Amino acid sequence: MSNLCVAALAVxxxxxxxxxxxxxxxxLFDTAVQMVVRDRCANASYPDRSREASQQKAMTDFFMTYSLIIRLIPILPSLLLARLSDRGWRKAPIVVPLSGYLLSSFALLLVVIFSFPLELMFGAAVLFGLSGGFGAFWPGVMTLTSLGSTAADRSKAMMRVELLYGSAGLVGSLVSGHLFQLYSSSLGHxxxxxxxxxxLHLICLIFAIILLQVKQTCREDTEENYNLLFPTPCNSPVVEAAAGINKMNLVLLFAAAFLxxxxVGGAIEILGSFVLKAPLSWTATQVGYGNAAGCGIFLTSFLGVIVFRRCVSDVTLILIGMVSFASGIYFMTFVTxxxxxxxxxxxxxxALIPLPTIxxxxxxxxxxxxxxxxxxxxxxxxxxxxxxxxxAYTKIYQNTLDWFPGLIFxxxxxxxxxxxxxxxIVGCRIARRQPYERIQEE
Incomplete structure (x- = not known):
């Protein structure tokens, strides 16, 4: 029993x-906010627009403002938390954003219970942003993952984290629609x-504050021997390599990630509203299932990494993921x-392979x-x-809603x-440089 307790504590x-x-x-929060916004916008009315078009405009306007707030406000807090992380406070980018997640869930709960104006969520979004939000939390998670893995296994380790993230999302999405429908005479939807x-967010925050432990692998493993882009000689410091030729590759990787x-973000931003309109007209349960399908991609992407990384490079892995998303979202254009x-x-x-690999x-x-x-x-x-x-996507979707709503896809x-x-281009640069590096090592 004592051994089991020790093992459980270690986990x-x-x-x-x-x-x-x-x-x-x-x-659970994502499904809730999607359905609450739909219900609150049901009676929206705009001149020269049908009832459904008015509802779609009201919903997309809300999500546009809400999303802009939670992306703009966290910029400075994220940088500050990253700085604290690199100075030894590795838990800061995880603990602080988790408090923002907790406040957001609690704020929406108050909106539903007391029928407060939906605009209260804009204030909650500001608080969430000041905590660093996902922009601080996810780099904090990936930093701990990088520190706890060797460079040779880092793509796999990061994809494993994505798998856990997606699996949890899959479970949460499957039950979220059913939980939303539960109510009694004293509790509404x-x-x-x-x-x-x-x-759940409260428990998560407590775990991060009290139990989370930071582990770090040997610096020689993490910094010297497994540079995938440009293998360096044993007597050549990796910092010099990173400071030289790799700068161009960093720029190219950032550009690819941006595009x-x-x-992906633009399509997913609109997809939540798209499925609530005719001809799909999804219910809360169907919304949960749809979100679960999206989370299921974490699993298939993880399996793709496990299978493909044995025979292809990381650059090829990224291209496979991009082709997968491009084909699927193109077909989404014509979904009825x-x-x-x-x-x-x-x-x-x-579709989720590219960003973790980058x-x-x-x-x-x-x-x-x-x-x-x-x-x-x-x-x-x-x-x-x-x-x-x-x-950009919101305005294009609103202006093409009546004649081609799938244009944004x-x-x-x-x-x-x-x-x-x-x-x-990164792949071509690697192919040209690798023979030179092999000769230099010999």
């Missing part, structure tokens, strides 16, 4: 339980769902039934003392992409193809 001191609890709480979400996130929707999602099997490549170009900053800069780059695609497919260009 609880890892980052994985926090990832699972946070994602469970967040998926969504209250039970949001109560569970708030409790890919622009395409729920069956067609799930087929489009099926084509996105490997993070892995980036982390191997800098010393361990800079992991937090480089990964946070990447996350901030994705936030800048969000500040661009949120208003077609645009996402085109931008994804553009994102393949800088990654292909």
């Amino acid at each position: 609880l001191r890892q980052i994985e339980p926090i990832i699972i609890l946070e994602q469970l709480g967040s998926t 969504g209250i039970i769902l949001l109560t569970v979400s708030t409790v 890919y996130d622009f395409a 039934t729920t069956t067609m929707f799930y087929f489009a999602r099926l084509l996105n099997l490997f 993070r892995s490549l980036l982390s191997q170009q800098v010393p361990a003392s800079s992991y937090g900053m480089i990964l946070t800069f990447l996350q901030l780059t994705l936030k800048v992409a969000g500040l661009a695609y949120i208003p 077609l645009l996402s497919s085109i931008v994804t193809v553009l994102g393949m260009i800088p990654i292909s």
